[in-house]
Amino acid sequence: MGWRFRWTEAHRGRSRTLSGMARIEDVAALAGVSVGTVSNVLNRPQAVTPKTRARVETAIAELGYLPNESARALVSGRSRTVGLVVPDVTNPFFADLARGAEEVADKHDVVVMLYNSAESPERELRYLGHLETQRVQGILATPVNPGGQAVEALIKRGTPVVLLDRGQASRTVCSVAVDHRAGGRLAATHLTEIGHRRIAFVGGPLSVPGVAERLDGARSAVDHSDILLETIETPSLTVAAGREAATTLVRRPARERPTAVFCANDLLALGVLQTVAREGLRVPEDLAIVGYDDIEFAAAAAVPLTSVRQPREQLGRVAAELLFEEINDPSRHGHRQVVFQPDLVVRTSSAG
Template identity: 55%
Template sequence: MRESSVVSIRDVASRAGVSMGTVSNVLNQPDLVSSATRARVLAAIDELGFVPNHAARQLRRGRSRTLGLVVLDVANPFFTDLAKGVEDTIGTAGMALIFCNSDGDQTREDAYLDLLKEQRVQGVLITPVDDASARLLRLRDRGIHVVLLDRRSRNADLCSVSVDDRLGGELAVRHLLEAGHRRIAFVGGPGRLEQVRDRHAGAVQAMTEAGLDETSLPWLDTPALTVAAGRDAAARLLGAPRENRATAVFCANDLLALGVLQGLTQQRIRVPEDIALVGYDDIDFAAAAAVPLTSVRQPRQRLGQTAAALLLGEVNEPAEHRHQQVVFEPELVVRESSRRPTAQPAG
């Protein structure tokens, strides 16, 4: 009984002895159809193995029941946790999700945005590679709603859900300062990522408050926020003459911090005795690291859920929707990697 791949609403209609319109009603407005007819149609659908053609449906309706999610890095647990939050909220609302990974690459981001445009998705959740607000507003002009994810919108016209990255940077560095460190390396990049710039700005702020200037906070730039980039940064860190060397490192995310930790350990530098280490995101692996990692925690799943809820609201009732910029507060989680600091003369 293997049905051919071309079972359309027409076949169902003729099998059930009704018109195509009635079949369509059974699918979309069952209340309009008598229960007897409905049962007959459903039986026919079952027997023929009919599956509605999404393309035709979408073409007719003019819109799809699909949303897009574009993240910076699928391999970063921060984003997969965030994606889970999104998926849960979207799924229960009966919408489908197209999950895209820009990998921090502008070209790929553009390609995926084009794909989403062609698919006529109703909305997009995105952590853009750089300040893409112009491009995103253009998406909106096409009727595609946009919510920024893990990125604060400067534009009051755009919903966004983010965590206060400046504050996060402040918390991290203030903690290291209190532990007596006076020379702290910032490891992060690329600089085009707003998260990186904001966390750095917060770090600078904390230094300034402590009466130190930026020369006490050297920035080790990385090409990506990955474990490999962290290992590399550790090597560069150790390349500096010992007397200039920072006694603590603040990393723009946990993957970098884990990489730095590996690099340091390999060179027999002890953490935290020789160099203290603070990461960012508090991914699950941070607590399980060789030296449990002090990190700045963000409400990952909640971030995703909130953003998805905002997007659903905007999609479903655009008229009543008021754009808002939700900002969560980060929280410092202190663990082994920054305890028992090296005592050092100030200045």
């Protein structure tokens, strides 16, 4: 049968010239064994004689052979990756979260693909689709719109998902979140306790559930009191948005100004702090500031920022652990909604 010979020749020719990358067959040929044996060396080393194993390993080293993950994934039906979709990589809160998740994934010999949805539903959809297309083992996501059907569809088609920081009450999926209502209450209570009677909440968009919850918590803390809580909604949760919000604040005459602001995250708070300081107001004497997340830069600000601390890395770790639990034992797995309680870290920006 001539065809087999021809095929083999063409095959080798292509491989040598075009790709340069060794295949398992090349290793087998060099070591004088079958491809099955090479595969065994790779995946079940104890099943092969030390002598042949050594020979194969030499060949592998000599050719610089690295197995093709695509082929592996094709056979096994799953790639060795999980996806992580966050709304803003440049927000240190999410960077820390990613670090926590990465740590756990490492232990499971899985790599984390990090995607930045930039709060855009379109990008999020594209990225989730891409992850599914990659047949990732599972996905950790902070969905832009947690009520959306994108995640539901994903789960229905069989990809395990853990919701991060924006879990809804749904029992159909695991989630890890922080009680933002409690966080908001904590912040507002603190400000009232140190004597503030006029407080502004700076944050937005309010369509982001976590933000609305923080506001809600703050409101619940001042309900049935004479304390004034106004809302300044921002278009995003960035330093720039904080600067803008502060600009409108400092323009007001002093007696129409709140004496304290509670910001929906630390980026906003830093923006507010910066503008307020530049305009000559003293923090906390003229304006007290409380942030949220307790990112590292909160403490590092020259007026160290009081902030509601979230267990940032732990959130990522626990989420990843839940995900791997579901991946590795889907039948025994029951969906859980983990809710952490935040706590308040008082620093100079709201000191007495």
